[in-house]
Amino acid sequence: MAIKAVENKFKKxxxxxxxxFLLLLAVIWLSLVLVKTFYRRHQLDNEISSLKGEIDKLEKKHQELDQLISYVGSQDFLEKEAKDKLNLKKEGENVAMINESALGREVAGEAATTTSAQNPAGSNNENKLIQWWKFFFSR
Structure with a gap:
């Protein structure tokens, strides 16, 4: 009978x-903790994937910089820089200098001759005669 009384109290x-109500509160609390844990894990997974992407970018940049360093240390780079910045040349090498400002004037002169070829011959000659007159006698 004592056992049945304990069982009845237990069932009650x-x-x-x-x-x-207490059981419902415990289930709700556990559910909230579980949802919070899953959300935090999702955030960490996103952060890990973004950091992996950043690592890949940095490794690629590192490789590019290594290639640049090896190029800068090469003989080809030193030769190119010596030619460009110091105006040096190799033994037995011939160098041809092209003056950029003269090249620009030459191109402008070609443009002037093409436009003068389009003008009628009479007006062009008169124009030149007037220009010569002004050049010599306008002082």
Whole structure:
């Protein structure tokens, strides 16, 4: 009989509204903790993937810089820089200098001759005669 009394108290406690309410609160609390944990894990996974992408970019940049360093240390680069900045040349090498400003004037002169070829011959000659007159006698 004592055992049945204990069982009845036990059943009464677990079937009471208070115990159901406490059980419901525990389930809600565990659910919130579980959702918070999954959300945090999702955030960490996103952060890990973004950091992996950044690592890949930095490794690629590192490789490019290594290639640049090896090029800068090469004989080809030194020769090119010596030619461009110091105006040096190799033994037995012939150098041809092209003056850029003269090249620009030459191109402008070609443009002037093409436009003068389009003008009628009479007006062009008169124009030149007037220009010569002004050049010599306008002082």
């Amino acid at each position: 406690f677990f079937y009471s509204r208070l115990s159901l």
